[in-house]
Amino acid sequence: MTDSTVQAPPSKAEAAQETAAAGPDSRPGAAIRTDDLRKTYTTSRGNVDAVRGISLDVAPGEFFGLLGPNGAGKSTTIGMLTTLIVPTGGRAWVSGIDVVANPVGVKRTIGVVPQNNTLDMQLSVTENLEFRGRFFGLSRRDALRRADQLVNAFGLTDRRRAMATDLSGGQARRLMIARALVHRPDVLFLDEPTAGLDPQTRVNLWDTLRALHDEGQTILLTTHYMEEAEALCDRVAVVDHGLVLAAGTIDELKQGAGADTVITVRYDGDAAAVDAATLLDGRPTVGKVETEGDQVRVFTKDPAGILGELVTAGARAGLTVRDAAQLKPSLETVFLTLTGREYRE
Numbered sequence: 001m002t003d004s005t006v007q008a009p010p011s012k013a014e015a016a017q018e019t020a021a022a023g024p025d026s027r028p029g030a031a032i033r034t035d036d037l038r039k040t041y042t043t044s045r046g047n048v049d050a051v052r053g054i055s056l057d058v059a060p061g062e063f064f065g066l067l068g069p070n071g072a073g074k075s076t077t078i079g080m081l082t083t084l085i086v087p088t089g090g091r092a093w094v095s096g097i098d099v100v101a102n103p104v105g106v107k108r109t110i111g112v113v114p115q116n117n118t119l120d121m122q123l124s125v126t127e128n129l130e131f132r133g134r135f136f137g138l139s140r141r142d143a144l145r146r147a148d149q150l151v152n153a154f155g156l157t158d159r160r161r162a163m164a165t166d167l168s169g170g171q172a173r174r175l176m177i178a179r180a181l182v183h184r185p186d187v188l189f190l191d192e193p194t195a196g197l198d199p200q201t202r203v204n205l206w207d208t209l210r211a212l213h214d215e216g217q218t219i220l221l222t223t224h225y226m227e228e229a230e231a232l233c234d235r236v237a238v239v240d241h242g243l244v245l246a247a248g249t250i251d252e253l254k255q256g257a258g259a260d261t262v263i264t265v266r267y268d269g270d271a272a273a274v275d276a277a278t279l280l281d282g283r284p285t286v287g288k289v290e291t292e293g294d295q296v297r298v299f300t301k302d303p304a305g306i307l308g309e310l311v312t313a314g315a316r317a318g319l320t321v322r323d324a325a326q327l328k329p330s331l332e333t334v335f336l337t338l339t340g341r342e343y344r345e
């Protein structure tokens with residue numbers, strides 16, 4: 001997926017006409033809205049249900065995150081919202097414009113930063129920005145002025161004449177974001193903006209994104225890094241296998257399904273012998289108790305003492321504890337609670 005496939009933008013009048021033509025389809029108010037959005041890829045080896053009915057509402061000015069492991073359907077969702085992938089079901093609007101009925105209108109209103117580097121490597125930093133401005137109909141003078149502004153705003157001033165090939169990973173990312181903002185889009189889409197960057201560069205980029213958000217930029221990003229979603233996003237939708245498992249602020253998510261501390265104990269034999277469910281039965285602070293193979297997992301509001309009891313009960317059953325872990329409520333426990341699987345980045 002690259003944004004080099006973007007078509008020439010329509011004139012303002014054309015776009016207005018198309019938007020008006022979208023009429024009842026358009027949904028003013030929400031910056032992004034999806035209604036049961038779906039994508040099934042048809043391949044020679046069968047169908048892949050990448051997105052299986054996603055409904056979202058993102059308000060103007062919001063910093064929204066799609067968080068999920070590899071293959072969850074994040075890029076497919078962003079692809080449909082940015083008109084590069086045609087949905088096979090449901091509907092979606094960006095700035096009130098239907099992505100299927102009026103993809104050209106949507107393209108005018110969005111900035112897209114795909115995961116891979118799509119800079120023009122034959123051009124300098126400034127030229128990458130200037131050419132994008134020209135593409136969006138700015139005069140040469142205005143395009144240069146806008147390029148200057150962005151070069152400064154994105155900390156690339158002393159790299160302005162450098163060729164795109166010579167940029168560091170972090171600089172290239174910043175230039176990609178700057179380039180996506182040349183035409184002042186209403187909504188900025190970022191697909192895994194910090195994947196593959198070293199930790200320091202990642203944190204620097206977080207500062208850049210926070211500053212954009214503070215200026216009022218509506219942003220939707222995808223990430224498989226839980227700490228990234230937690231560090232940046234006003235609201236997050238946790239996605240897995242093409243579905244939204246939970247959505248809300250980080251606090252709401254933690255107070256919902258994942259409000260529990262998760263205790264996992266692994267024994268040196270069949271954990272069924274411990275009969276942990278009976279052991280912990282009737283405790284108001286204990287939620288689920290799962291026994292599988294050599295492992296017991298307890299979801300609880302109050303972890304005090306439980307680990308000790310599981311060790312003692314194991315010993316009574318002739319089992320030794322090989323491994324024990326206690327996870328405090330976090331996006332990780334939310335994911336564990338919702339899917340029964342540990343989160344793997």
Ligand SMILES: Nc1ncnc2c1ncn2[C@@H]1O[C@H](COP(=O)(O)OP(=O)(O)O)[C@@H](O)[C@H]1O
Nearest residue numbers: 041043048050069070071072073074075076077
């Ligand atoms: N062009 C494609 N053709 C067939 N299957 C695809 C295609 N793109 C993605 N998929 C599959 O769709 C699912 C979701 O992929 P993707 O949207 O890339 O997830 P994510 O971005 O969360 O890693 C995966 O199973 C992936 O293999």
Ligand SMILES: [Mg+2]
Nearest residue numbers: 074075076192
């Ligand atoms: Mg992806």
